[in-house]
Amino acid sequence: SAVISQKPSRDICQRGTSLTIQCQVDSQVTMMFWYRQQPGQSLTLIATANQGSEATYESGFVIDKFPISRPNLTFSTLTVSNMSPEDSSIYLCSVEDVTGGTDTQYFGPGTRLTVL
Amino acid sequence: SQQGEEDPQALSIQEGENATMNCSYKTSINNLQWYRQNSGRGLVHLILIRSNEREKHSGRLRVTLDTSKKSSSLLITASRAADTASYFCATGRGGGNKLTFGTGTQLKVEL
Numbered sequence: 502s503a504v505i506s507q508k509p510s511r512d513i514c515q516r517g518t519s520l521t522i523q524c525q526v527d528s529q530v531t532m533m534f535w536y537r538q539q540p541g542q543s544l545t546l547i548a549t550a551n552q553g554s555e556a557t558y559e560s561g562f563v564i565d566k567f568p569i570s571r572p573n574l575t576f577s578t579l580t581v582s583n584m585s586p587e588d589s590s591i592y593l594c595s596v597e598d599v600t601g602g603t604d605t606q607y608f609g610p611g612t613r614l615t616v617l
Numbered sequence: 618s619q620q621g622e623e624d625p626q627a628l629s630i631q632e633g634e635n636a637t638m639n640c641s642y643k644t645s646i647n648n649l650q651w652y653r654q655n656s657g658r659g660l661v662h663l664i665l666i667r668s669n670e671r672e673k674h675s676g677r678l679r680v681t682l683d684t685s686k687k688s689s690s691l692l693i694t695a696s697r698a699a700d701t702a703s704y705f706c707a708t709g710r711g712g713g714n715k716l717t718f719g720t721g722t723q724l725k726v727e728l
Contacts, residue, residue: 502662534715543705544660544718559715591657595716604648604709606716610659 503528503596505609513615514584521580522612524594529574531597534606535567538591547592550577584616621706621719629725636693638722640706641686647710649682649689654703654721663691663704696726 504527514520524533535547547567548556556569570578581588595608621642630636640649648667652660666673666682666689673680679692693700703723707716 538657543721544707544716546715546717549715593659595660605662605665606650606707606709607662608652608660611657613657 502605503530503598503607505594505596505607507594507609507612509612510610511613511615513617515617516585518584519580519582520584520614521578522592522594522614524577524579524609526575526596531574533571533577534595534597535569535577535579536593536595536608538593538611540589544593547579581614584614586616589614589616621708621717623704623706623719623722625722626720627723627725629727630696632696632698632726632728634696634726636696636700636724636726638691638704638706638724640689640691640719642689642706642708642717642719643687644708644710644717646684646708648708649680650707650709650716651678651680651689651691652705652707654705656702660705693724696724698726698728700724701726 506525508523533550536544538544546559547562548558550556550569550571552571568580591611591613593608593611595606598605623640650665651663664675664680666680677694682689703721705721706719
């Protein structure tokens with residue numbers, strides 16, 4: 502199974518600032534996914550990040566607010582821009598395990614963001 | 618919304634009892650995955666069941682899938698206090714595709 506790390510694990514930010522979250526995987530993967538989990542809620546997909554192409558965003562999420570980079574097959578970043586208290590959430594990245602042909606998705610430990 | 622529903626929303630049981638959580642979804646799927654989340658941390662993958670499978674076991678976990686009813690259940694046998702967590706089902710539509718998560722069940726196992 503893939504081992505995924507995220508930085509930072511948590512942060513407290515001021516309104517109007519931006520935060521970049523990093524996601525590192527211990528193996529090369531084609532697709533990486535970014536999810537948001539608002540307090541007390543389930544997970545919602547923000548975007549899919551492929552190496553070498555622009556990220557694909559889900560309805561309700563836009564690139565200006567959540568720019569994503571995918572410079573190589575083991576790394577991705579998600580930036581939360583111009584933050585407001587409504588952006589307070591846990592942000593998680595995930596990858597699909599294709600080596601075993603299982604379609605299993607593994608998740609990073611998450612980044613807990615609080616916006617004041 | 619394509620989000621699935623889970624019930625119950627919350628479940629409280631005594632250690633040693635069995636816990637059953639149900640998940641319903643709306644679209645056709647290739648697989649369904651169950652995850653555990655402890656105290657707002659990352660998700661731990663528990664089990665994946667494919668659309669052509671009806672039942673799967675892993676340790677104390679038993680998952681069933683009924684594609685005709687678009688539903689799945691997760692049974693945890695002989696529960697322990699350490700099983701206290703939120704449990705989510707997530708449906709996938711095949712390789713490289715995004716997951717759609719259910720609303721989750723909060724399980725509390727008391728000593």
